[in-house]
Amino acid sequence: MIALTAKSMYTPNTSIDQALVLIEEGRIARMGSRVAMEVPANTAVTDFGDCTLTAGFVDIHIHGAAGHDVMQPDPGGRSEMECFLAHCGVTSYYPTTVTAPLDKLLSALEHLAFAIESATENKPGNRAQPLGIHLEGPFLSHARRGVHPPEDLVTPSLKVFDNLWQAARGHIRLMTIAPELESAVEVITEANKRGICVSLGHSDADLKATREGVAAGARHATHTFNAMRPVDHREPGILGEILSNSRLTADVIADGIHVHPAMIEVLFRAKGIKNLVLITDGISATGMPDGRYQLGSLEVELRDGRCVRDGKLAGSVLTLDRAVQNCMQFAHLDLQESVRAATLNPARVAGADKKGILEPGADADFVVLTASGEVRATIVGGVIVQ
Numbered sequence: 001m002i003a004l005t006a007k008s009m010y011t012p013n014t015s016i017d018q019a020l021v022l023i024e025e026g027r028i029a030r031m032g033s034r035v036a037m038e039v040p041a042n043t044a045v046t047d048f049g050d051c052t053l054t055a056g057f058v059d060i061h062i063h064g065a066a067g068h069d070v071m072q073p074d075p076g077g078r079s080e081m082e083c084f085l086a087h088c089g090v091t092s093y094y095p096t097t098v099t100a101p102l103d104k105l106l107s108a109l110e111h112l113a114f115a116i117e118s119a120t121e122n123k124p125g126n127r128a129q130p131l132g133i134h135l136e137g138p139f140l141s142h143a144r145r146g147v148h149p150p151e152d153l154v155t156p157s158l159k160v161f162d163n164l165w166q167a168a169r170g171h172i173r174l175m176t177i178a179p180e181l182e183s184a185v186e187v188i189t190e191a192n193k194r195g196i197c198v199s200l201g202h203s204d205a206d207l208k209a210t211r212e213g214v215a216a217g218a219r220h221a222t223h224t225f226n227a228m229r230p231v232d233h234r235e236p237g238i239l240g241e242i243l244s245n246s247r248l249t250a251d252v253i254a255d256g257i258h259v260h261p262a263m264i265e266v267l268f269r270a271k272g273i274k275n276l277v278l279i280t281d282g283i284s285a286t287g288m289p290d291g292r293y294q295l296g297s298l299e300v301e302l303r304d305g306r307c308v309r310d311g312k313l314a315g316s317v318l319t320l321d322r323a324v325q326n327c328m329q330f331a332h333l334d335l336q337e338s339v340r341a342a343t344l345n346p347a348r349v350a351g352a353d354k355k356g357i358l359e360p361g362a363d364a365d366f367v368v369l370t371a372s373g374e375v376r377a378t379i380v381g382g383v384i385v386q
Helices: 075-087 102-122 158-167 184-193 207-216 237-244 261-271 320-330 335-340 344-350
Strands: 002-010 015-024 027-033 044-047 052-055 057-062 090-095 133-136 172-177 197-200 249-253 276-279 291-295 298-303 306-309 366-369 375-380
Touching: 002 335, 052 335, 057 133, 057 276, 057 320, 057 344, 075 090, 075 375, 090 133, 090 375, 102 133, 102 158, 158 184, 172 184, 172 344, 184 197, 184 207, 197 207, 207 237, 237 261, 249 261, 249 344, 261 276, 261 320, 276 320, 276 344, 291 306, 320 335
Parallel strands: 002 044, 002 052, 057 090, 133 172, 172 197, 249 276
Antiparallel strands: 002 015, 015 027, 052 366, 291 298, 298 306, 366 375
């Protein structure tokens, strides 16, 4: 057994002063205030002083970092990426695909499935752990495709969906789809039956088509505002449903580039702190100098903090710790509220019951933050990242 102490702890639903957490075999054994608990004899104690303990960050939409793209079958590169993520407070992530020729997409899903299974079996410490796959594409709108290659977009069908599911060996946990496409409702229904969180995005849907997708089982929205039909007072469209439907959760890229800070505040006010998720949409350029980097099979240029291909934004170099700090400024949130959007909320969206929350029995994944949201340490499965 080991013990962690700090000035405070966010669970994140509650705040505990003079925090004490006891960890055994990678899980939280007991937790509370040092006023009411004692450290057992012969227990190693790590004190984080005036910092705050929170659950480790969970990124449900990330294409890469540290020069590595998740669709590349490179274990060494993936390891470097996961170490980088851990130093940014991320303890769990969902590698996210980008539209590509079907043979390449199927191959990437097989490699990602292996990476997830290997991490589950070996539980390597010192770096972020992949929990499942986020399938972004190929069931996207041509009108709102962003940089996804138009020649590789596919009309939704149960056959193609099942091929993707089989290649991923059942590890798809999220899927972005445009609900207005032919047969999209049929695919949404089947994906929902298989336990996938269906997310609406890259869509030009009107209100009717969006509501049909929700009725079929869609319950989340991908990088809200980006690659979506703009809201109109006479035709609310997809955004009208996202902003007004309390049953839909939504994520956002809070880098101040993809969405204006004022609109970040509008989104938090509309959805409430329980229904908003912070994502990075980070690509291989994250943490790297200006230059050219990969996003799936695409080449993207990073210059002055913006990732661009053919004049269009192509992912980001945002890190989740920076997103938490940005939301404190953009949406006028306190640290506990902002942390929730990067921990408990994404974990619940993805169905990761033991992640994103601090309670007895939960995985011992923590990030140690200053009052301003800067990362001081990360703990994965009870192991302090070095």
